[in-house]
Amino acid sequence: MSPSASSSIIRAGSIPNGGRIWERGEGARRAAARAIVAQPLIARPGELFSYSNSGYVLAGYLTEVLTGKAWEDFADARIARYLGDHSLSARAERVLMRPAARGHATPPSKDRPALPAARWYAPAALAPGGGLAGTPEDLARLLRVLRGRLETDRQPVFVPTIGWRHSGWAPGIARYRLGENVFAWGHDGTTVGQVCAVRLCEGRPETVVVAANAAWTALQVGRLAEEILRTVTAIAGPADSAPPLAGYEDWTMPPETDPSGRYARLNATLTVALHPSGDILLAETYSPQDALNWFGAKIASTTGPAANPERLQLYARHSYAAAGKELHFLRHPEATGCLYAHDGMRATPRTSRFWL
Structure with missing residues (x-):
């Protein structure tokens, strides 16, 4: 399935309380898909940007219906077509077998140390909405592939975003402002108390990856990656800004x-x-x-x-x-x-x- 296929059915919706939505076993994703489609849309497709929403869960289930493969297996094989051997996976058994720094969910205070996050948490039903985990190096490799496809295969399709951080989203990758008319591609990922920011300058080969085992530092890590890229590429002046809405x-x-x-x-x-x-x-x-x-x-x-x-x-x-x-x-x-x-x-x- 191409990124554009999944983007075409993205919807911002809510899933009803409880039930089989959190199950990990066989049929959990089918049950989640049925629960999602039973709910009214909160906005028409394409109207309102919402990252990692329930539309990705539907896209993951649709992948299983069309290919006859589990979404996790399909995603592993699809990524391998471009990267070869890689660490990116939504399979707990693959992720848990790799050594990793212990993630932390909340910062330390004068009364207690930083609170460690669970080693693995993603329910199988919701994994297509953001359950992939891997090394920072492999995440950067994947984003370089996405950037290459967007820059050579077709004109990027941008979805307007909200707030100060982004200037738009294309399938699977975000666009960030670095300076006046200067942009970077990238992604900020958080999972099990870890955070990783990748920035790739448009039209240049430089790639910056910053990772930390403290989930609450996501904003600072993203800004640090951008500042490093600005320094490496000698981008002068403040970042371009636009009204948040x-x-x-x-x-x-x-x-x-x-x-x-x-x-x-x-x-x-x-x-x-x-x-x-x-x-x-x-x-x-x-x-x-x-x-x-x-x-x-x-x-x-x-x-x-x-x-x-x-x-x-x-x-x-x-x-x-x-x-x-x-x-x-x-x-x-x-x-x-x-x-x-x-x-x-x-x-x-x-x-x-x-x-x-």
Whole structure:
């Protein structure tokens, strides 16, 4: 399956609570696909960018239907066509047999050390949405192949993105601003407490890879990779910038719109409250699966709002940021009652439902 085939069916949706969605055994991906298609779309395909969404799970299941192979086996063989021997896999038995630095999910504090992440966490049902793991070197090799295909085979198809980090997405790879009219291809990957950023300059051979075993450093690692690439290639001046919602002018909310409320997606619930200063207070509650796998502990409360909200400062209309985090609010241009919180990666619709 080509990247364009999977991109054509990408949808931003939510999956119902519980059930077989988290199973690892045979039939788990089929059950997940059925659960996804039973839910209404939160936006039409191609309307709203959402990274690693449920459309990739559907694409993975469709691959199995069309090829008769497990998605993991298909992905391994497909990558091997371009890389030869490689470490990239979604098979736990392959990933766990390789030596790796222990990942950490949360930073240390004065009261406790950094919290280690689970060694492996990806449910089989959801693996096509981001379950590949491998060495930084092999990730860089794969991205060089993707860059080569985009630059030589066809014109890249960009999907507008949201926030300050990207200037667009093409199938399987992101585009980042390095300077005025200077861009890099790349990807930021996080898994089991690890983070890896790859940057490849457009029209040049240089590749920069930065990795760390601390998941909370993803933003800093990405920026470090870009700064190294800027230094190596002698790119002068500040990075080019654009309004955070430049690609979604029709989705901008009226100034008086209050973004307060509950926003729920597959693995998290966001509770947003407006601060008197105009900033927002954000509380995040993760699904039991993610809380256990990422943070090593079960959620204490599964019914009430999350504790210890974080304050995000207003920096543009309906755009807020704190250290390493951003959140933007949009309204569907045709269904004005549909509000979304977007963290630059994923769209989360406002709802009265609590994920847990």
